[in-house]
Amino acid sequence: MAQSRAHPFMPNSAAAGKAALLGELGLTGTEPLFAQIPAAHRLQALPDLPPALTSEVELSRHLNALLDRNRPAGDGLSFLGGGIWQHHVPAVVDEIVGRAEFLTPVWGTPSSDFGRNQVWWEFTSQLGALLGMELVGLPVYSWGAAAGHAFRMAARLTGRTRIILPAAISPERLAVITGYAHSADPAMRLELVAAPCDAAGRLDLAAVAALADANTAAIYYENPAYLGGLETGAAELAAIAARAGAETIAGIDPLSLGVIAPPGELGVDIAVGTIQTLGVHMHAGGGLGGFIATRDEARYAAEYPTLLNSLTTTVDGQLAFGLMLFHQSSYGSRELGKDWTGNSTYLWAVAAATYMALLGPAGFAEIGHLILARTRFAAETLAGLPGVKVAGTGGQFRELLLDFSASGRSVAAINRALLDRHGIFGGIEITPNRALFAFTECHSEADIMALADALREVLS
Amino acid sequence: MSLRRYHAARWDEPLIHQIGASGRRGQHFPLTNSEGLVPAGLQRTSPPDLPELSEPEVLNHFLRLSQETMGMIGVSLFGTCTMKYNPRVGEQAARRLAGVHPAQPAETMQGLLAAVHGLDLMLRGLSGMDRFTFQAAGGADAAWTQAVITRAFHAARGQGQQRTKIITSLQSHPCNPATAATAGFEVITLPLGENGYPSLDMLKAALGPDTAALMINNPDDMGVYNPEIMEWVRLVKQAGALAFYDHANFNGVMTKIRARDLGFDACMFMLHKTFGVSKGGGGPAVGAYGCTAELAPFMPGPLVVEDSGAYRLETPPQQAAKVREYLGNLQQVFKAYAWTRAMGAEGLAEASDLSVLLNNYMEKRLLTLRGVTRSHAEQTSPRLEMTRYSLGTLFEDTGVSAVDVQNRMADFGIDAFWLSHEPWIVPQPFTPEAGEMWSREDIDYWIDVLAHVINEAYRDPDVVRSAPHNQVVAKLSDRDINDPGNWATTWAAWQRKMA
Numbered sequence: 001m002a003q004s005r006a007h008p009f010m011p012n013s014a015a016a017g018k019a020a021l022l023g024e025l026g027l028t029g030t031e032p033l034f035a036q037i038p039a040a041h042r043l044q045a046l047p048d049l050p051p052a053l054t055s056e057v058e059l060s061r062h063l064n065a066l067l068d069r070n071r072p073a074g075d076g077l078s079f080l081g082g083g084i085w086q087h088h089v090p091a092v093v094d095e096i097v098g099r100a101e102f103l104t105p106v107w108g109t110p111s112s113d114f115g116r117n118q119v120w121w122e123f124t125s126q127l128g129a130l131l132g133m134e135l136v137g138l139p140v141y142s143w144g145a146a147a148g149h150a151f152r153m154a155a156r157l158t159g160r161t162r163i164i165l166p167a168a169i170s171p172e173r174l175a176v177i178t179g180y181a182h183s184a185d186p187a188m189r190l191e192l193v194a195a196p197c198d199a200a201g202r203l204d205l206a207a208v209a210a211l212a213d214a215n216t217a218a219i220y221y222e223n224p225a226y227l228g229g230l231e232t233g234a235a236e237l238a239a240i241a242a243r244a245g246a247e248t249i250a251g252i253d254p255l256s257l258g259v260i261a262p263p264g265e266l267g268v269d270i271a272v273g274t275i276q277t278l279g280v281h282m283h284a285g286g287g288l289g290g291f292i293a294t295r296d297e298a299r300y301a302a303e304y305p306t307l308l309n310s311l312t313t314t315v316d317g318q319l320a321f322g323l324m325l326f327h328q329s330s331y332g333s334r335e336l337g338k339d340w341t342g343n344s345t346y347l348w349a350v351a352a353a354t355y356m357a358l359l360g361p362a363g364f365a366e367i368g369h370l371i372l373a374r375t376r377f378a379a380e381t382l383a384g385l386p387g388v389k390v391a392g393t394g395g396q397f398r399e400l401l402l403d404f405s406a407s408g409r410s411v412a413a414i415n416r417a418l419l420d421r422h423g424i425f426g427g428i429e430i431t432p433n434r435a436l437f438a439f440t441e442c443h444s445e446a447d448i449m450a451l452a453d454a455l456r457e458v459l460s
Numbered sequence: 461m462s463l464r465r466y467h468a469a470r471w472d473e474p475l476i477h478q479i480g481a482s483g484r485r486g487q488h489f490p491l492t493n494s495e496g497l498v499p500a501g502l503q504r505t506s507p508p509d510l511p512e513l514s515e516p517e518v519l520n521h522f523l524r525l526s527q528e529t530m531g532m533i534g535v536s537l538f539g540t541c542t543m544k545y546n547p548r549v550g551e552q553a554a555r556r557l558a559g560v561h562p563a564q565p566a567e568t569m570q571g572l573l574a575a576v577h578g579l580d581l582m583l584r585g586l587s588g589m590d591r592f593t594f595q596a597a598g599g600a601d602a603a604w605t606q607a608v609i610t611r612a613f614h615a616a617r618g619q620g621q622q623r624t625k626i627i628t629s630l631q632s633h634p635c636n637p638a639t640a641a642t643a644g645f646e647v648i649t650l651p652l653g654e655n656g657y658p659s660l661d662m663l664k665a666a667l668g669p670d671t672a673a674l675m676i677n678n679p680d681d682m683g684v685y686n687p688e689i690m691e692w693v694r695l696v697k698q699a700g701a702l703a704f705y706d707h708a709n710f711n712g713v714m715t716k717i718r719a720r721d722l723g724f725d726a727c728m729f730m731l732h733k734t735f736g737v738s739k740g741g742g743g744p745a746v747g748a749y750g751c752t753a754e755l756a757p758f759m760p761g762p763l764v765v766e767d768s769g770a771y772r773l774e775t776p777p778q779q780a781a782k783v784r785e786y787l788g789n790l791q792q793v794f795k796a797y798a799w800t801r802a803m804g805a806e807g808l809a810e811a812s813d814l815s816v817l818l819n820n821y822m823e824k825r826l827l828t829l830r831g832v833t834r835s836h837a838e839q840t841s842p843r844l845e846m847t848r849y850s851l852g853t854l855f856e857d858t859g860v861s862a863v864d865v866q867n868r869m870a871d872f873g874i875d876a877f878w879l880s881h882e883p884w885i886v887p888q889p890f891t892p893e894a895g896e897m898w899s900r901e902d903i904d905y906w907i908d909v910l911a912h913v914i915n916e917a918y919r920d921p922d923v924v925r926s927a928p929h930n931q932v933v934a935k936l937s938d939r940d941i942n943d944p945g946n947w948a949t950t951w952a953a954w955q956r957k958m959a
Binding site for chain 1: 488504505510547554568639640687717779805817821935
C-alpha cells in the first residue's frame with residue numbers, strides 16, 4: 001500500500017498530520033480549497049505518468065542505468081570544443097558549488113545572503129581584473145546571450161542598427177544572437193553584417209573598415225577567434241570603430257587573459273564572453289554562462305540588462321553588498337527596462353570566483369602558456385600527417401582548423417572511425433572537409449600523439 | 461512555541477583581494493615554453509590584479525562565505541519561487557553528466573536523451589501540449605521563447621507587419637512584458653478588476669487584428685485564479701492571436717488543470733521551481749516550453765526524437781531562433797526527470813494538495829495577526845498556493861515596513877519572504893509560499909516569528925526598524941549606490957573611488 005505511506009519529500013503527507021491540518025480548516029479533504037477553479041477546467045483523472053519510484057534505491061538504480069548508457073567525452077580522449085570546452089575543474093571548486101548554502105536557495109535579505117553576495121562580488125572583481133574593465137554585471141545565460149545584449153546596448157547607445165561581426169563565428173552563438181537582433185518592429189531590427197575572416201577566424205581589417213558606415217552601432221570581434229586565431233587586428237578594429245563613431249565589442253575567453261592583452265587595454269568598450277572555462281564542467285551544455293563588462297561610466301551602466309552587485313556599507317560602517325540601478329532592470333521597470341533579466345547562471349559565478357582565486361595571476365599565466373604550447377605542439381604534430389593541413393596559423397589559442405580535403409575523407413567519416421576504432425572524440429565539423437579540434441591543459445603531449453597516430457591510421 | 465536562539469555565523473571574512481600574500485599558489489599547471497606564441501601587440505604586459513592564495517586559504521575563504529549565507533538551512537517561503545526540496549539523489553546522479561560535451565554524437569548520450577525525452581513525455585501528460593523544448597535557461601528565457609515563436613509564427617503567415625501587440629496583465633511576471641518588448645512588440649498591460657484579475661471587457665477592448673499574443677499567468681502571484689480564462693483564450697484565438705500560459709505558479713494546480721485543455725497554444729514550466737531542481741542562487745535554470753503541433757515547427761532546436769528505443773536530435777524546420785546554445789541546461793533537466801519520477805502522478809497531486817492546504821492553514825493564522833490584511837477582500841474563495849498580504853496597517857501604525865520585518869525575521873533563522881513584483885498593488889506587500897517541503901512545525905515557526913516581530917513593532921518599533929541584529933551584518937546604509945561616484949562592482953573601481 002504505497003499510497004498510505006508518507007512521501008519522503010513531503011513531511012505533511014503523513015496521514016495523521018494531514019488530517020490535523022485539514023481539521024484546522026474544518027475540512028476532511030482538500031477539494032473545497034480548489035473552489036476557485038471552475039469544474040469545467042478540472043482534469044477528471046490523473047495524467048498517465050510512469051509509476052513513481054519513491055524509494056531512493058530504485059530511483060538511483062534507474063538513474064544510474066540511464067547514465068551508464070552515456071559515454072561522456074570528458075571521461076576519455078576528446079578534442080571537442082567550439083564554444084564549450086573540457087578544462088580542468090579543481091576539486092575545491094566542486095566542493096564550493098556543491099555547498100547547500102549556494103546550491104539550493106534563491107534569494108534572501110542582504111544580511112542573510114551576505115556570504116553569497118560577497119562571492120558574487122568577488123566574481124565580478126576578479127573577472128574585472130582579468131579583463132581590465134571596472135564595471136562587470138552578474139552573469140547572463142551564455143556568451144551568445146551576452147553578445148546579443150551587448151549589441152542591443154550598442155544600438156541604444158549610438159541610435160544605430162548595423163553590427164559588424166566575423167563570418168567565422170560559432171553557429172550556436174550566432175543562432176542565439178540572431179534572436180536578439182531581430183525585432184517584430186522593423187525600425188528596431190539590428191542588421192548583422194558578416195565580415196570575411198582568414199582561416200584562423202581573424203577579421204579582414206580592410207573589409208571591416210569598408211563596412212563601417214554611419215549607421216554602424218558596433219564592431220564585434222572575438223579573441224581568440226572561433227577558429228582559434230588570436231585577433232592580431234584587435235587594436236586596429238577598435239580604431240576603425242572609433243573613427244566610425246561605433247562601439248567596440250569583444251568576445252573574450254577570460255581563461256586566455258593570463259597571457260593575452262586584456263580588452264581594457266585594447267580599446268574595447270564592451271567585453272562579453274564565457275565563464276564556462278572558469279571552473280565549470282561542460283554538463284552536456286548546461287555549463288554555459290556569460291558575462292558583460294564595460295568601462296565604469298554612467299552611460300554604459302545605464303544600458304546594462306543584468307543585475308549589478310555593488311559594494312556598499314551597512315549602517316554601522318561595515319562593507320556590504322547591494323543591487324545598484326535595479327530600477328532599470330525588467331524587475332524594476334517591466335517592459336520599459338533594459339531587455340530582460342531573470343534566473344541566470346549565478347551558481348557559475350560562485351564556481352568562477354573560486355576558480356579565479358585558486359589560479360591567481362601566476363596560475364592564469366601558466367595555464368595560458370600551457371594551452372598555447374599544447375596548441376602549437378598539436379599544430380606541429382598534425383601538420384606532418386599525410387592528408388592533413390592545419391588551416392589556421394600565426395598565433396592560435398586552444399583550437400585549430402584541420403583541413404582533411406587532401407585525404408579525400410569527410411570529417412564525418414574520420415570522426416566515426418576515430419570514435420569506433422580508437423575511442424577518440426574528434427573535432428567539431430565546420431565544413432564537410434574541415435573540423436575544429438580543441439587542445440587544452442587536459443591534454444598531454446602523449447594524448448596529442450595518440451590523436452596523430454589514430455588519424456594516421458584512419459587516413460591511411 | 462519558544463523562538464530559536466539563532467545567530468548567523470559572522471566571520472568578518474575580508475574581501476578576496478585583501479587576503480593572501482605575494483607568491484602563494486592555489487593551482488599549478490605543467491610548465492611549458494610558449495615563447496613567441498602570442499603575436500606582437502597581444503601579449504599581456506602586466507599581470508592581472510588577482511589575489512595570491514594557497515589552496516586551503518581559498519577553500520576556507522569560500523567555506524566561511526557559505527556559512528555567512530543562510531540558504532535553505534533556514535526556513536525560506538520565498539513566494540513565486542516555490543522553495544522546494546532538491547533530492548540529493550538527483551544532484552548526485554547528475555554529476556555523471558559533467559563530462560558530456562553537447563556536440564557528442566547522439567549515440568554516445570542515449571541515456572541522457574532518454575531522460576530528456578522521458579521528461580518531455582511527462583510534461584506533455586501534465587499540460588496536454590504536443591512537444592517540449594528545454595533550451596530556455598530560465599522562466600524569463602521561456603517567455604522569450606514564446607516572444608520569438610510568436611514573431612516567427614505570424615511572419616510565416618504573412619501577418620508579421622500586422623500583429624504588433626502582446627497583451628498581458630498587471631499581475632504577470634515582469635519577464636512577460638519585458639521579453640515581449642525586447643522582441644519588438646508593443647505591450648498592453650491590463651489592470652485588475654475588483655476580483656483580482658482583469659475583466660473580460662478589458663480584454664475585449666484590447667484585442668484586435670493587431671494582437672499577436674496573450675501572455676498570462678493563472679493563478680497569479682496572489683493565489684487568485686481567473687475563472688474566465690477559457691473564455692479569454694477563446695477570444696484571443698478568435699482574434700487570430702496566440703495564447704501563452706506562464707505556468708510559474710503551477711505548484712498549486714499540478715494534475716488539477718492542463719494548459720491545453722483550457723485552450724492555450726503554449727505554456728512553460730519552471731523546472732528549478734516546480735520540478736525539484738536546485739536553484740543555484742538564480743540558475744542554471746530551465747524554462748520548459750511546451751506547445752501545440754501547430755507551433756512546434758517554430759520551436760528552437762534541436763529536439764530529441766525517439767525511434768524505436770533509440771534517440772536522435774532533430775531541428776524543427778522553421779526554427780525561429782535559438783534561445784540558448786545547444787540543448788539547454790541538460791543536467792538540470794535530468795534532475796527534474798529524477799524528481800518527477802520520484803513523485804509520480806499521485807505524488808504531484810499530493811504536492812499540490814499540500815501546498816494549497818498549507819497556504820490556507822497559514823492564511824488562517826496570519827489573518828489573526830494585528831496589522832496584517834489580505835489583498836482583494838472581495839475574493840472570498842480560498843487562495844491557491846500563495847496569498848498576497850499587506851503590512852500596510854502595520855506600517856501606518858508603527859512605521860515598520862515589510863522590508864524591516866524581513867530583516868528582523870532573519871534574526872530568527874527565517875529568510876526573506878517575497879514582497880511583490882512591480883507595481884505594488886497593495887501597500888507593504890508580502891507573499892509567502894508554503895509549498896510542500898516544509899513541515900507543519902516549520903510553518904508554525906515561521907508564523908510565530910512573524911507574530912513576535914509584529915508584537916515588537918507595536919511595542920518597540922526601533923528594534924525592528926534597526927534589524928537585523930543577529931545576522932552576518934547589519935542592514936544596509938542609505939549610501940546611494942545609484943550614484944556613479946559611489947557604485948563599485950569591482951575591487952578596482954572601489955579602490956579608485958575611495959582614493
